[in-house]
Amino acid sequence: MPDVRDSFRNVAANYAKSTFHASTIRLQEVLDLARPKPGDLALDVATGTGNTAFALAPRVRRVVGLDLTREMLNEARRIAAERQIVNVDWVIGDALHLPFQDDTFDLYAVRAAPHHFVDVDQFMAEAYRVLKPNHDAAFIDCSPPLPARDVLHDVETRRDPSHVLSLTLDEWVGKLQRAGFQVDRAEARELDWNYEEWMGNMAVAPALSAELAGLIESAEGDAHAQLHPERREGKLWHAYWHALIRAHKPSSR
Numbered sequence: 001m002p003d004v005r006d007s008f009r010n011v012a013a014n015y016a017k018s019t020f021h022a023s024t025i026r027l028q029e030v031l032d033l034a035r036p037k038p039g040d041l042a043l044d045v046a047t048g049t050g051n052t053a054f055a056l057a058p059r060v061r062r063v064v065g066l067d068l069t070r071e072m073l074n075e076a077r078r079i080a081a082e083r084q085i086v087n088v089d090w091v092i093g094d095a096l097h098l099p100f101q102d103d104t105f106d107l108y109a110v111r112a113a114p115h116h117f118v119d120v121d122q123f124m125a126e127a128y129r130v131l132k133p134n135h136d137a138a139f140i141d142c143s144p145p146l147p148a149r150d151v152l153h154d155v156e157t158r159r160d161p162s163h164v165l166s167l168t169l170d171e172w173v174g175k176l177q178r179a180g181f182q183v184d185r186a187e188a189r190e191l192d193w194n195y196e197e198w199m200g201n202m203a204v205a206p207a208l209s210a211e212l213a214g215l216i217e218s219a220e221g222d223a224h225a226q227l228h229p230e231r232r233e234g235k236l237w238h239a240y241w242h243a244l245i246r247a248h249k250p251s252s253r
């Protein structure tokens with residue numbers, strides 16, 4: 001399996017300004033889902049350059065931003081210093097083996113990363129373990145419907161070899177429930193997706209980008225209807241989906 005750090009160490013600056021990752025509207029979406037409270041100790045797993053952690057920071061007591069890739073956290077640290085954000089701590093660590101004790105956090109968040117995790121059940125078990133009972137977790141990740149997922153899976157794995165799998169909404173809900181969570185809200189939200197920016201975030205070479213665009217544009221049947229690819233002023237746009245899920249760890253199982 002490719003090392004996820006190889007995918008991210010040279011592109012950190014892109015994730016600090018990507019429309020999906022850094023725009024106010026997408027960060028407000030995180031806040032609406034996660035519902036942070038002023039006294040919370042929040043954990044943002046796979047924080048990358050810290051976008052989600054920065055959105056949570058003014059709303060909580062303290063945030064821990066955890067990520068595997070040192071260069072992404074270096075960028076997060078740089079931005080935190082620039083914006084004078086002082087209530088975020090940065091930790092290098094693995095979502096599948098969190099370096100925290102049981103029942104530590106008031107809020108668990110993860111966005112745009114679980115599709116990299118090689119063992120989703122283990123990641124969910126860890127989320128459940130470190131969250132305090134009677135508290136909530138927010139999960140946001142790419143989540144295309146079938147059969148669009150089959151087309152996007154080819155594109156995703158060639159765009160970024162550390163892509164493992166995007167779960168459908170039903171797969172998310174089933175797995176979270178098996179991990180012990182009570183799922184309070186689950187929706188798959190569709191976005192109008194700027195293909196060129198998406199490829200640019202991962203610095204995909206132009207020839208490969210053109211080839212992968214061809215996979216999306218030549219999708220057939222239901223996949224084509226779901227993706228509805230379209231050229232605007234020569235640039236490809238298509239549909240892209242994220243699961244937005246809030247889940248509750250009950251006080252006892």
Ligand SMILES: C[S@@+](CC[C@H](N)C(=O)[O-])C[C@H]1O[C@@H](n2cnc3c(N)ncnc32)[C@H](O)[C@@H]1O
Pocket residue numbers: 004005008015021022045046047048049050051052066067068069072093094095096110111112113116117
């Ligand atoms: C697209 S970026 C995350 C974006 C960020 N969550 C946000 O909201 O802007 C994906 C991140 O997942 C991290 N990552 C991938 N697998 C990981 C793992 N097992 N544990 C921790 N971080 C991981 C990568 O290092 C990368 O920084």
